[in-house]
Amino acid sequence: xxxxxxxxxxPDALSWYEATARQRVLALTDPGxxxxxxxxxxxRMSPHLPLFDLPRAFDDGIVVGRARLDGNPILIxxxxxxxxGGAFGEVHGGKLVGLLRVALELKPKAVLILFDTGGVRLxxxxxxxxxxxETMRAIxxxxxxxxxxxxxxxxRAGCYGGGGLIAGTCSRLAVSEGGRISVSGPEVIETNKGxxxxxxxxxxxxxxxxxxxxxxxxxxxxxxxxxSVTAFRGAALDLLSRAPAFDLATLEAEQARLExxxxxxxxxRDGTDVxxxxxxxxxxxxxGMDTDAFDETVARVREADHDAR
Amino acid sequence: MxxxxxxxxxxxxxxxxxxxxxxxxxxxxxxxxxxxxxxPPDACEVAVETPIAGYGDVWAAVVADxxxxxxxxxxxxxxxxxxxxxxTVSLRLLQGAxxxxx
Numbered sequence: 229x230x231x232x233x234x235x236x237x238x239p240d241a242l243s244w245y246e247a248t249a250r251q252r253v254l255a256l257t258d259p260g261x262x263x264x265x266x267x268x269x270x271x272r273m274s275p276h277l278p279l280f281d282l283p284r285a286f287d288d289g290i291v292v293g294r295a296r297l298d299g300n301p302i303l304i305x306x307x308x309x310x311x312x313g314g315a316f317g318e319v320h321g322g323k324l325v326g327l328l329r330v331a332l333e334l335k336p337k338a339v340l341i342l343f344d345t346g347g348v349r350l351x352x353x354x355x356x357x358x359x360x361x362e363t364m365r366a367i368x369x370x371x372x373x374x375x376x377x378x379x380x381x382x383x384r385a386g387c388y389g390g391g392g393l394i395a396g397t398c399s400r401l402a403v404s405e406g407g408r409i410s411v412s413g414p415e416v417i418e419t420n421k422g423x424x425x426x427x428x429x430x431x432x433x434x435x436x437x438x439x440x441x442x443x444x445x446x447x448x449x450x451x452x453x454x455x456s457v458t459a460f461r462g463a464a465l466d467l468l469s470r471a472p473a474f475d476l477a478t479l480e481a482e483q484a485r486l487e488x489x490x491x492x493x494x495x496x497r498d499g500t501d502v503x504x505x506x507x508x509x510x511x512x513x514x515x516g517m518d519t520d521a522f523d524e525t526v527a528r529v530r531e532a533d534h535d536a537r
Numbered sequence: 538m539x540x541x542x543x544x545x546x547x548x549x550x551x552x553x554x555x556x557x558x559x560x561x562x563x564x565x566x567x568x569x570x571x572x573x574x575x576x577p578p579d580a581c582e583v584a585v586e587t588p589i590a591g592y593g594d595v596w597a598a599v600v601a602d603x604x605x606x607x608x609x610x611x612x613x614x615x616x617x618x619x620x621x622x623x624x625t626v627s628l629r630l631l632q633g634a635x636x637x638x639x
Contacts, residue, residue, distance in 0.1 A: 248562055250559070267557075268557075268559045268569075268571050269557050269571065269573060271615075278538055281588055282588060283538070283563050283586060283587070283588050283617050283618060283619055284563070284586070284617055285562075285563045285569060285617055286559065286569065286571050286615070286617065287559075308562055310563075310564040310567070311562055311563050311564060312563075
């Protein structure tokens with residue numbers, strides 16, 4: 229369905245942030261190569277949403293299938309951030325888990341997950357939570373079988389809640405300036421701990437603490453891209469070719485790095501404090517940097533590159 | 538949730554041979570439209586699921602206008618509505634028909 233229309237989408241002109249999940253998939257992958265599993269015509273919709281008098285989506289807010297990326301066979305999933313915040317429900321999660329499990333049989337070059345999610349749908353709470361846990365297990369199984377799982381993050385919903393946990397289990401992550409990665413969103417923190425702890429209306433603060441540049445500088449993401457499909461495509465190709473080994477040494481290095489991060493940055497009050505301690509010369513200038521200037525800054529920060537996730 | 542179904546007879550089938558297409562997103566003020574070429578060439582059916590009850594007459598008028606303009610014979614059209622305005626619905630329907638002709 230619609231695979232032949234990929235040619236008409238110009239990946240250079242298409243903003244990742246603005247694009248729909250389907251546009252991202254079609255413009256990212258080789259023209260005509262995408263084959264969708266459980267497409268909208270199958271009508272696999274949420275069994276829960278009608279109970280709440282809420283509209284459903286024919287694909288339950290996630291597009292999954294196989295395709296080629298520069299000739300390499302891949303599996304790909306893309307969340308639609310505009311449908312219920314890209315949140316995980318039963319069918320949505322089941323499609324992602326199924327895709328990751330079939331990777332063990334199809335042995336693709338990589339599995340790409342195009343995150344755009346606020347986490348679990350509250351209306352499908354337990355089913356969504358289960359989906360998060362099953363997804364993380366399926367990613368671990370795929371990585372253990374030698375299949376890299378690469379996350380791409382730059383949508384309007386960011387990558388929050390259970391999506392943030394899943395992103396933490398991926399082999400590699402690419403993020404753009406518009407992308408944010410965290411578990412608790414700004415409003416959740418403010419509601420629970422007060423505006424003194426975190427002012428969710430301070431958008432600059434949100435981007436300095438959860439945004440793509442911050443995640444890249446502390447090594448929480450492995451590539452920083454401009455907001456275009458072309459940039460994400462280049463990052464995906466680069467990252468899938470240099471995924472870390474999934475072994476005890478990688479996991480122990482990750483644990484050590486996390487402990488070191490708490491020790492070094494635990495008392496910081498803002499992203500700029502962290503960046504200063506990382507050795508960034510002019511932390512205040514980071515939010516205004518273009519991609520090239522930012523890449524130069526990243527190149528001078530030791531923590532930004534590591535083989536642990 | 539209100540479910541509405543409209544059936545129309547068209548003068549001709551919609552041109553082109555694309556078997557199915559989808560456009561739009563279920564979100565506030567938006568809707569998704571799934572089009573499938575599965576009906577006889579002079580028939581068109583539009584099925585709507587909407588959480589906004591009581592606008593059956595408006596939907597009927599928008600769908601009738603679309604059928605008159607596009608002559609979408611052969612199409613079964615399924616809509617998940619997120620509370621879209623009539624002009625948005627018209628736009629999406631015509632966009633969907635265009636995708637099927639491509």
